[in-house]
Amino acid sequence: MALHWKSCFILSLCFPLLAFSRSSSSETFDEELTVRAMRDGKVASRFSFSTLLEGATPRNPQNLSTEDDSQHYTLFPLTLGQILREYAVTELHLTLNAGKWDYERWGYPDEPDVGTGAELWAWMGEGGSTTVDLRTTSPVLAFAPQGGLPDWEHPHAVRHASLPSEHVCTENLTPFLKLLPCKARAGIARLLNPHRLFDADWHGMGLHVVWLPDAGMQVRLTFQSVADPLRPASHRRDWSFASIFDRTIDTTLSPQPASLEADHAVFDLAQQDLPLNVSMRWDVPFLHAAGASEAPLSVRRTLLGPTQDYGMLAVSILNAGPATVRAAYLETMPWIVTFYLHTLVLRVDGELRRASLFPPPLLYSLHSLRSYT
Ligand SMILES: *[C@@H]1O[C@H](CO)[C@@H](O)[C@H](O)[C@H]1NC(C)=O
Numbered sequence: 230m231a232l233h234w235k236s237c238f239i240l241s242l243c244f245p246l247l248a249f250s251r252s253s254s255s256e257t258f259d260e261e262l263t264v265r266a267m268r269d270g271k272v273a274s275r276f277s278f279s280t281l282l283e284g285a286t287p288r289n290p291q292n293l294s295t296e297d298d299s300q301h302y303t304l305f306p307l308t309l310g311q312i313l314r315e316y317a318v319t320e321l322h323l324t325l326n327a328g329k330w331d332y333e334r335w336g337y338p339d340e341p342d343v344g345t346g347a348e349l350w351a352w353m354g355e356g357g358s359t360t361v362d363l364r365t366t367s368p369v370l371a372f373a374p375q376g377g378l379p380d381w382e383h384p385h386a387v388r389h390a391s392l393p394s395e396h397v398c399t400e401n402l403t404p405f406l407k408l409l410p411c412k413a414r415a416g417i418a419r420l421l422n423p424h425r426l427f428d429a430d431w432h433g434m435g436l437h438v439v440w441l442p443d444a445g446m447q448v449r450l451t452f453q454s455v456a457d458p459l460r461p462a463s464h465r466r467d468w469s470f471a472s473i474f475d476r477t478i479d480t481t482l483s484p485q486p487a488s489l490e491a492d493h494a495v496f497d498l499a500q501q502d503l504p505l506n507v508s509m510r511w512d513v514p515f516l517h518a519a520g521a522s523e524a525p526l527s528v529r530r531t532l533l534g535p536t537q538d539y540g541m542l543a544v545s546i547l548n549a550g551p552a553t554v555r556a557a558y559l560e561t562m563p564w565i566v567t568f569y570l571h572t573l574v575l576r577v578d579g580e581l582r583r584a585s586l587f588p589p590p591l592l593y594s595l596h597s598l599r600s601y602t
């Protein structure tokens with residue numbers, strides 16, 4: 230059972246008007262919290278805060294030398310807007326996650342970007358002054374644009390960088406909350422209690438900017454966490470906002486679902502009386518159920534070989550589901566690790582396939598890597 234709860238324009242608490250209009254474009258804000266009980270008794274929460282700058286378009290890098298219109302945002306975060314325009318960024322994704330997402334038990338996450346540590350990727354127009362930072366790569370297949378890319382004279386390129394060892398801590402939440410029009414003062418953001426969230430089994434946050442050609446520029450802030458409400462002694466897995474977040478939404482009243490569908494309840498915060506403390510109680514005791522993986526596609530990576538100088542990396546990608554899945558696999562290694570790609574062996578269902586490499590590997594030795602940089 231999943232609770233899905235959508236609230237539009239909840240920020241009336243902060244602002245007398247929810248959608249702001251200016252001469253050229255208006256801004257709207259929308260927030261949503263999804264709470265999902267998982268097979269192993271844990272509870273996944275996903276917060277999504279979305280601001281749309283209606284009618285806005287990305288900045289053409291060809292025009293970077295000409296004066297840009299001054300930006301007047303009411304809901305859209307100003308600091309972010311300035312960075313996007315200064316560097317002509319069309320699409321940007323930044324995620325900070327702590328811990329390893331357990332696909333087998335939890336299935337696919339509601340927000341797909343759950344890689345450990347920090348990860349940044351952006352689609353930018355290739356302007357006149359292209360500076361390529363060699364610490365970033367350009368994996369176009371793995372990071373396809375989620376929004377639209379304007380049809381400019383020069384094509385767009387993706388830049389990707391990751392820092393898996395980057396730790397996420399409570400300090401990261403403050404700048405995140407500052408980007409929200411009401412900070413943590415109203416609406417579902419009231420539940421973003423750092424002491425509880427950073428204590429969760431898994432947590433992560435994201436910033437996503439996309440251009441929706443028919444709508445405008447959208448910035449979406451996300452926060453996900455996995456809480457453990459299990460009390461093994463009593464076999465109970467009941468939870469409430471108060472027990473997971475140690476807070477309620479002290480701004481609505483009757484926690485009656487606005488609508489109850491087959492397997493999920495939907496609450497519209499704009500129609501609710503406060504405070505809201507949604508809870509879920511099971512009549513039957515919780516028993517750990519073993520079973521097939523919740524996510525049909527799984528990836529296992531093993532380092533083989535007896536010594537450090539002649540190691541072998543084995544990657545097995547398994548699709549346990551009945552449907553064909555199109556997948557792209559991206560591997561990022563520190564520059565000190567050299568792969569001899571001519572020893573690549575590819576097997577599909579145990580059968581040897583000819584491995585064709587595209588693009589052909591260029592960097593074989595440290596020497597050529599040095600001359601490349
Ligand atoms: C941006 O650059 C393009 C191509 O050089 C040009 O056609 C367009 O008028 C410019 N727009 C602005 C706002 O300067």
Ligand SMILES: *[C@@H]1O[C@H](CO)[C@@H](O)[C@H](O)[C@H]1NC(C)=O
Nearest residue numbers: 469470471472477506507508
């Ligand atoms: C929230 O709901 C739970 C379950 O009904 C209850 O035990 C708890 O006391 C409530 N907390 C608040 C602050 O309303």
